Amino acid sequence: MASAAIKICGISTPATLDAAMRARADHVGFVFFARSPRSVAPADAALLGARAEGRIGKVGLFVDADDALLGEAVDAAGLTALQLHGSESPQRAAQLRARFGLPVWKALSVTTAEDVARAACYAGAVDLVLFDAKTPAGTLPGGMGLSFDWSLVAGWKGPLAWGLAGGLTPTNVAEAIRLTGTPLVDTSSGVESAPGVKDEQLIAAFCSAVHAVR
Ligand SMILES: O=C(O)c1ccccc1NCC(=O)[C@H](O)[C@H](O)COP(=O)(O)O
Numbered sequence: 001m002a003s004a005a006i007k008i009c010g011i012s013t014p015a016t017l018d019a020a021m022r023a024r025a026d027h028v029g030f031v032f033f034a035r036s037p038r039s040v041a042p043a044d045a046a047l048l049g050a051r052a053e054g055r056i057g058k059v060g061l062f063v064d065a066d067d068a069l070l071g072e073a074v075d076a077a078g079l080t081a082l083q084l085h086g087s088e089s090p091q092r093a094a095q096l097r098a099r100f101g102l103p104v105w106k107a108l109s110v111t112t113a114e115d116v117a118r119a120a121c122y123a124g125a126v127d128l129v130l131f132d133a134k135t136p137a138g139t140l141p142g143g144m145g146l147s148f149d150w151s152l153v154a155g156w157k158g159p160l161a162w163g164l165a166g167g168l169t170p171t172n173v174a175e176a177i178r179l180t181g182t183p184l185v186d187t188s189s190g191v192e193s194a195p196g197v198k199d200e201q202l203i204a205a206f207c208s209a210v211h212a213v214r
Pocket residue numbers: 009010029031033036037038061063085132140141142143144145146165166167168186187188189190
């Protein structure tokens with residue numbers, strides 16, 4: 001089994017960006033959602049984006065954002081992909097892909113097999129679906145450190161590329177890859193010492209655990 005690609009989401013400082021690049025992560029995520037403890041302002045995203053340019057994928061994370069915010073973030077950070085983490089429809093996702101000319105990732109929150117089956121609706125509209133845990137009402141739609149039943153996506157053979165998120169940590173990520181065969185893993189709170197505070201050693205440990213999977 002080839003090791004999975006890695007996205008470290010919610011990077012907001014140069015030091016933790018450097019840690020992700022040193023650890024050979026494939027993508028970092030910048031969160032453009034004001035309610036998140038990981039939210040970055042476009043000016044900070046510009047500094048981080050310039051530092052990361054050409055060295056790692058830069059995925060902008062949005063929750064039902066309008067075109068103005070998306071455009072500002074794309075321009076500021078030089079994003080390489082858009083991750084939609086709200087209730088964006090396939091039509092809205094396809095519109096954004098055409099407008100910005102960037103790959104679009106759609107996060108889908110999963111509790112049941114029906115939630116996984118919804119991914120097919122996004123075929124042709126997005127480039128990748130990211131299966132993530134459903135979070136409780138009134139909380140953030142992601143980045144809560146919650147897992148779902150991985151057997152629901154084990155060996156998923158859908159019509160588009162996919163990845164796994166939700167509660168992944170340095171300790172459980174190897175098992176998650178072996179069990180599901182996911183081509184991509186995404187973590188946020190699993191590499192933090194407190195909400196929004198990324199830990200360089202945990203980032204390194206997470207990436208090492210992924211790279212060690214054969
Ligand atoms: O990370 C956030 O603060 C966030 C806020 C709003 C929507 C999504 C958010 N994060 C999405 C991610 O890409 C996370 O990596 C994913 O949900 C997994 O998070 P975690 O369970 O904390 O590893």
